[in-house]
Amino acid sequence: MKTIIVPTDFSETAYNAARYALGLAGQMSTSRIVLYHAYELIVPIPDVPTSVPVVNPEELRSASLEGLDKMKRELGPLMPEDAALECRAENHLLPANIDEVCKREQADLVVMGITGGSQLEEILVGSNTIDVVKHTTCPVIIVPADARFKPIRRIVFACDFRKVVETTPVQPLKKLLDVFRPELHVLNIDHESKHFTSDTPYETLMLDTLLEGYNPQFHFIDHTNVVKGITDFAEKEQADLILIIPKKHGLFEHIFKRSRTTQLAFHTHIPLLAIHE
Template structure:
C-alpha cells in the first residue's frame, strides 16, 4: 500500500484519524500520507444580498496551507521512518472532489475521522465522512473519535449473503486481505431466520469459495438490531476493524432512512472499513 489519503478539517477527530493513519502506515510500510484540506470559497450571487463576508481566495488558500503545515509539524514526531507526509489544499467541496483526488494521488486508501452524533444529527446534519463513503470508489476507513490505532490482526466482515457474486468487489477485497493478512470472521446478523431463504446456504458456500485461502470463520448471530449486533460481536471478539460492503439504495430510501453503514460509522467504537461494490 503506497499512498494513504487523509482528508482533514483540522478538528480533533481529523487529527485522531491522521494519527491512526500514521500507525497504519507503519504496519503496512506505506510510502506516503497525503493530508488533504478541501476548502470552499463562498462565491457571491449577483443581485442577491448576503451578510456573509467574502474571503479573498489567495488568503483562504494560504490559511489552508498554514493549517496543513501546522498539522505536519505536530504529527512529525509520530511519523514512521521512510514515510513522506505531504500537504494538499484545494478550493473544492470534499465529497464532490474526493474520487478525483484519490485518482490524482493514486491513493490506495482513504482514512478519515468522524464524531459520533445523535439520531437527529445523523438524519439532518450528516457527516463529511459519510458523504465521502458515498462519493468515492476508493476503500475508506472511518476512525471513531475515541479509537486509537492497534495493528489490524482481526477483521469482522459483516455480510448479508445476498447475491454474493454480483455485490462483492472481490479484487479490492482480496487486495486488502492480502495487505492486512488478518484473522477473518464473517458475520451474518438475522432474527428468527427472517432473511433466510433457499439460496442462503448456496450464497454462504459461494462466499466461502471466494475467500478460499483466507481461512474465514463464519458466525450466525440472532439479533433484532443488525447494527447493534455487529458492534456487539466485534467488541466481544476484540476486532481491530469492521469490514462492510455498502449496498446501493434507491433515491427515496436514501432520503428517509440512513443505511446500516452510516449507522455503523456514527456509532461504532471500532474503525470501519468500507469497500464499494
C-alpha cells in the first residue's frame, strides 16, 4: 500500500480521519499520505442577482494551501518513519473528481471522516463522504468522529451472498487482506430467512472458495434491521473494521441512502471499509 489520500475540509472530523490515516499508514508501511482539499470557486451567473461575494481564485487557492500547510505541521509528529506527507489543493467538486484524483496519485486507499452528530452535520459532512464512496472505484475507509486508530486485527465482512463471483472485487479485497492478515468474520443478516434462496448455499461456498487462505468464519444471524444487526455483531466481536461491498442493486443499497436511521456509516463507532464491486 504505497499511497493513501485523505480529503479534508479542515474540520475536527477531518483531522481525526487524518490522524487515523497516519496510524493506518504505519501498519500498512505506506510511503505517501496525500492531504487533499477540493475548494469550490463560485462563479456568478450573468444577470442573476446574488448576495454571495465573488472571491478571487488566487486568494481561495492561497487560503486552501495555508490550511493544508497548517494541517501538515500539526500532523507531523504523528508521521510514521519513511513516509512522506504531501498536500494538494484544487478547484473541484470533490465527489465528481475523486476518482480522477485517485488514478492520478495512484492511490491505494481513501480515508475520510464522518460525523454522527446533528442532522445538519450529517448533511454538511456526511453527504460529501457518502458521495465520495459512490463516485470512486478506490477503496474508502470511513472514520467515525469518535474512532481512534488501533491496528486492524479483526474484520467483519457483511455480505448478502448474491452473485458472489460477479460482484466481489477479488483483487482489491485480497490486496487489503494480505496487508492486514486479519481474523475474518463473514456476516449475513436476514430475518426469518426472507432472503435465503436455493442459491444461498452455493453462493456461500463460492465466497469460501474466493477467500481460501484467509480462514473466514461464517455467521448467519436473524435480525429485523440489517444495519443494527451488523453494528451489534461487530461491536460484540470487537471488530476493528467493518467491510462492505456497496452494490448497485442489492441488500445493502439502502445503507448509503441519506436516511438517518439506515446509514451504517452514521451509526457505528467502528471504521467502515467500502470496496466497490
